[in-house]
Amino acid sequence: MLKIRSLVAAIALASSVSVVHALDALPTKAPAPADNPTTTEKVELGRMLFHDPRLSSTGTVSCASCHNTMAGGEDNRAGSMGVNGQVGGRSAPTVWNSAFNDVQFWDGRAKSLEEQAAGPVTNPIEMGMKSWDDVVARLKAIDGYKHAFHKAFGKNSISKDNATKAIAAYERTLITPNSPYDKYAKGDKSALTEQQVRGMTKAVELGCTSCHSGAAFNGAGTFQKFPVNSNGFFEAKYSFNDDKGLAEVTKKKEDEHLWKVPTLRNIALTAPYFHNGSVKSLDKAVKLMAKLQLGQDLSDEDTADIVAFLDALTGEFPKQKMPTLPATSGTTFNK
Amino acid sequence: MLKIRSLVAAIALASSVSVVHALDALPTKAPAPADNPTTTEKVELGRMLFHDPRLSSTGTVSCASCHNTMAGGEDNRAGSMGVNGQVGGRSAPTVWNSAFNDVQFWDGRAKSLEEQAAGPVTNPIEMGMKSWDDVVARLKAIDGYKHAFHKAFGKNSISKDNATKAIAAYERTLITPNSPYDKYAKGDKSALTEQQVRGMTKAVELGCTSCHSGAAFNGAGTFQKFPVNSNGFFEAKYSFNDDKGLAEVTKKKEDEHLWKVPTLRNIALTAPYFHNGSVKSLDKAVKLMAKLQLGQDLSDEDTADIVAFLDALTGEFPKQKMPTLPATSGTTFNK
Numbered sequence: 175m176l177k178i179r180s181l182v183a184a185i186a187l188a189s190s191v192s193v194v195h196a197l198d199a200l201p202t203k204a205p206a207p208a209d210n211p212t213t214t215e216k217v218e219l220g221r222m223l224f225h226d227p228r229l230s231s232t233g234t235v236s237c238a239s240c241h242n243t244m245a246g247g248e249d250n251r252a253g254s255m256g257v258n259g260q261v262g263g264r265s266a267p268t269v270w271n272s273a274f275n276d277v278q279f280w281d282g283r284a285k286s287l288e289e290q291a292a293g294p295v296t297n298p299i300e301m302g303m304k305s306w307d308d309v310v311a312r313l314k315a316i317d318g319y320k321h322a323f324h325k326a327f328g329k330n331s332i333s334k335d336n337a338t339k340a341i342a343a344y345e346r347t348l349i350t351p352n353s354p355y356d357k358y359a360k361g362d363k364s365a366l367t368e369q370q371v372r373g374m375t376k377a378v379e380l381g382c383t384s385c386h387s388g389a390a391f392n393g394a395g396t397f398q399k400f401p402v403n404s405n406g407f408f409e410a411k412y413s414f415n416d417d418k419g420l421a422e423v424t425k426k427k428e429d430e431h432l433w434k435v436p437t438l439r440n441i442a443l444t445a446p447y448f449h450n451g452s453v454k455s456l457d458k459a460v461k462l463m464a465k466l467q468l469g470q471d472l473s474d475e476d477t478a479d480i481v482a483f484l485d486a487l488t489g490e491f492p493k494q495k496m497p498t499l500p501a502t503s504g505t506t507f508n509k
Numbered sequence: 510m511l512k513i514r515s516l517v518a519a520i521a522l523a524s525s526v527s528v529v530h531a532l533d534a535l536p537t538k539a540p541a542p543a544d545n546p547t548t549t550e551k552v553e554l555g556r557m558l559f560h561d562p563r564l565s566s567t568g569t570v571s572c573a574s575c576h577n578t579m580a581g582g583e584d585n586r587a588g589s590m591g592v593n594g595q596v597g598g599r600s601a602p603t604v605w606n607s608a609f610n611d612v613q614f615w616d617g618r619a620k621s622l623e624e625q626a627a628g629p630v631t632n633p634i635e636m637g638m639k640s641w642d643d644v645v646a647r648l649k650a651i652d653g654y655k656h657a658f659h660k661a662f663g664k665n666s667i668s669k670d671n672a673t674k675a676i677a678a679y680e681r682t683l684i685t686p687n688s689p690y691d692k693y694a695k696g697d698k699s700a701l702t703e704q705q706v707r708g709m710t711k712a713v714e715l716g717c718t719s720c721h722s723g724a725a726f727n728g729a730g731t732f733q734k735f736p737v738n739s740n741g742f743f744e745a746k747y748s749f750n751d752d753k754g755l756a757e758v759t760k761k762k763e764d765e766h767l768w769k770v771p772t773l774r775n776i777a778l779t780a781p782y783f784h785n786g787s788v789k790s791l792d793k794a795v796k797l798m799a800k801l802q803l804g805q806d807l808s809d810e811d812t813a814d815i816v817a818f819l820d821a822l823t824g825e826f827p828k829q830k831m832p833t834l835p836a837t838s839g840t841t842f843n844k
Contacts, residue, residue, distance in 0.1 A: 225579055234590045239569065244560055245834040250841050255569045259594020443836045456839030481839060488838075494831040499580040501778045503820060504791030506585050 197359035198389035200439065200489065204273030204346040210288060210339045212346055215326040220344025222322060222497045223337055228312055228507040229295055231302035232257045237294070237341065241269035243348065243494065246443030252451030256294075257302035263417060265451030270491075271439045273346040274388075276395030280449045281420045282434035287342035292334060306334040312507055313337065318500020350440060350489025358486070366486050373483030376476055381468050391438035391487065400433050400449075401466035408462060412452040419449070442485045457481050532694035533724035535774065535824065539608030539681040545623060545674045547681055550661040555679025557657060557832045558672055563647055563842040564630055566637035567592045572629070572676065576604035578683065578829065581778030587786030591629075592637035598752060600786030605826075606774045608681040609723075611730030615784045616755045617769035622677035627669060641669040647842055648672065653835020685775060685824025693821070701821055708818030711811055716803050726773035726822065735768050735784075736801035743797060747787040754784070777820045792816050 206212045223229065224243070227236040240254040241247050247268030248254075253261040264280050272278065278290035294300040295309055303309050313319045313332050323331045326340055355374075357365035366374070377383055387393040401414060409415050420429040433449060446452065447459035460480050464470040472480070541547045558564065559578070562571040575589040576582050582603030583589075588596040599615050607613065613625035629635040630644055638644050648654045648667050658666045661675055690709075692700035701709070712718055722728040736749060744750050755764040768784060781787065782794035795815050799805040807815070 227577070227584070232590060233584060233586055234574070239574075242562070242834070244832055246836060249562070249568060251568055255567060255593075257594070258590075259592070442838045445837070445839060445841045454841050485838060491833050493833075496829040496831045497579055498826050498828075499577070501581060501823075502585075502780070503777045503823075504780060504816060506780045506789050 199356040199359040200271065200349065200351050200353070200389050201274075202349060202351045204349060206343070206346055207286060207288070210342060212343045213326065215322075216340045216343035217347055218344075218497075219319075219322045219326045220340035220342070221495070222319075222499055223341050224344050225497050226499050228316075228499075229301055229303065229309060230257050231304070233507055235301050237269075237291075240266040240294075240300070243269065246270065246440050247272075247348065248444050250445060252446050254300070256297070256300040260299040262297075262299055264449050265446060267436060268440060268444050269345055270348050270350050270489075271390055271437055273349065274390035274394060275392055275434065275437065277434050280433055280436070281423055282397055283420065283423045287345050288338045291338040291341040291345075309337070310334060315505075315507075316500050316502055322500065347492075350491055353439070353489040354486040355483075356489065367482065369479055369482040370486045371483075373479035373481070374486075377480050377483055380464060380470060380472075380480075382463070382480070385435045385467075386438050393435040396435040397432045398435050398467075399431050401431070403466050403469050405466060408466060412448065412462075413450060414448070414452070414466075417449060438484060439487050440489060442481075442488050456484060460484070532690075534691040534694040535606065535684065535686050535688070535724050536609075537684060537686045539684060541678070541681055542621060542623070545677060547678045548661065550657075551675045551678035552682055553679075553832070554654075554657040554661045555675035555677070556830070557654075557834055558676050559679055560832050561834050563651075563834075564636055564638065564644060565592050566639070568842055570636050572604075572626075575601040575629075575635070578604065581605065581775050582607075582683065583779050585780060587781050589635070591632070591635040595634040597632075597634055599784050600781060602771060603775060603779050604680055605683050605685050605824075606725055606772055608684065609725035609729060610727055610769065610772065612769050615768055615771070616758055617732060618755070618758045622680050623673045626673040626676040626680075644672070645669060650842075651835050651837055657835065682827075685826055688774070688824040689821040690818075691824065702817065704814055704817040705821045706818075708814035708816070709821075712815050712818055715799060715805060715807075715815075717798070717815070720770045720802075721773050728770040731770045732767045733770050733802075734766050736766070738801050738804050740801060743801060747783065747797075748785060749783070749787070749801075752784060773819060774822050775824060777816075777823050791819060795819070 210216075224237045227233050227239070229236060235257050238244075240249050240256075242249055247270035248266040252265055253263055254266045255261055267280060273287065276285075278284040278287060279293070284290040284293065292306070296303050296305060310332055313323075319332060323336060323340075327336045354365045354370070383391065385393045385396055385398050387396070397420065400419070401409065415431065418430045420432040421427070423429075442456060445456060446454045447456065448462075453459045453462060457477050460477050461472050464472040464477075545551075559572045562568050562574070564571060570592050573579075575584050575591075577584055582605035583601040587600055588598055589601045590596055602615060608622065613619040613622060614628070619625040619628065627641070631638050631640060645667055648658075654667060658671060658675075662671045689700045689705065718726065720728045720731055720733050722731070732755065735754070736744065750766065753765045755767040756762070758764075777791060780791060781789045782791065783797075788794045788797060792812050795812050796807050799807040799812075
């Protein structure tokens, strides 16, 4: 279901809402779908699969290559680099807190983490596998995966469906709570600086949080047109209109330039910005969003305040175990 | 110093040595050079640097991309894939237990882990940085690295020298003790199967362990000609002679096709085999080594026994913490 809020409604909402009312701390657990309850065994299997480059044709690209779990959950590149040095057209979204998105991918075309996980593996410029059957055949040749799937899903259970379920279960553990903002939301008023509080107030007053709403600042399930206010100069400079967003999938006129509202959590760590990563710095991104979405020319001071607030959305990254990937004995992964 | 043992000496040694005498368990700690004693702070910094793709021009290739610390310490590829999909001519050696090599790289051209660590970063087809000055400039722009270098080396200490020292200190912790062979060497005679014991005896009798000697089965510091016994068919089939080994560096006739003796530790995990990764399976590699180095035609049974023994050299991989890579706030790594 697409929820599209108009700019008018957004501004009306912003001006009527008090700042305090909007404060939601990030949950420390993510809900799981009924057919894929999170279990330790699935999470451990998913942790391996997520970091295993043998899920790519060349054996060089894992999910984590573009969604770096040691960093901000992406690769700090405009377009990600898949197999054989190929570069994609969209900037990798962060995997951190992706469990709180109702839809996945920039264009929101996947309804779940499970559905999303299936995509990049067989995308020719991402992980480049010819088919999931080929992936399953590779996994079946690795004893350690037989055991890990058995523990997670039962005997002889290596399949696309279970692999993507395990990856999704792992992703649901990738949550970054306890940002300065979360501490503030829970009552520690010293957790934000005065500038950050000013920035938060301005972000709400301007209307930023009308779309970027909720604890994950992603208006979960919300789609929005971008740019709302056409501006030939910026559209040309940053090639914003080359990619038609959701319409690339649906081929519908009304879906042109419609995008999932991305999370603002850890936004300071995930430069460059926008769907095509064309804007390198957060202050420029904030100014452009104010101009193109809200019709506002932000002063440098207001921009700095909002950037300071966005910095307060950087959470605590949980200490993670490095998985040990199961091996084939005496042979390569692509015999 | 190059120690070259002739085939004759090797066989003489093998036939005079009892199997029991040759058993050395892998040490659990690696010695460090006087000017780079291992400290926790250096190891933690090195762990970050080793896994940080921002040490490559594209931000896509870290040391761990080709020397995968979640797996057998390499990438299970013939030639590794560096920046922009470029493929190198040699197969990545394992980083596990590399602390026990007296020399590094296939051609042994680096005398220490510190010296080795400096190489790939500026190799145009590996990590592709234009210079270490560029690497240092990138690191200096990242606050978290300022702190981590400070803790490891003192104030304002970001430099090529200290970065490679930290990486080497981390690598010295990458040790896989307690293989079945190690347990056997320490007295647990049930740790090896009968077939593995047969394979061990055959490996010694044949002369394998004359070069692949010592606890790491790498004759630390030993160089050897490969192939010793010229065989046009196999040399052509596997392109063994295209790469002149040490002579590619020294340009000396006597160094042609001279290679560092690689470790046999975890060899079952590091297919494909040989300097160019041209041989996909361990059984084929064993047969070829017997033929080309020792002039022996191994039976399938003897080959299977030796492969079973080599399987017993797979050690325990220590549980590792995943590093959290320090971030630049609101900007990309390549502004």
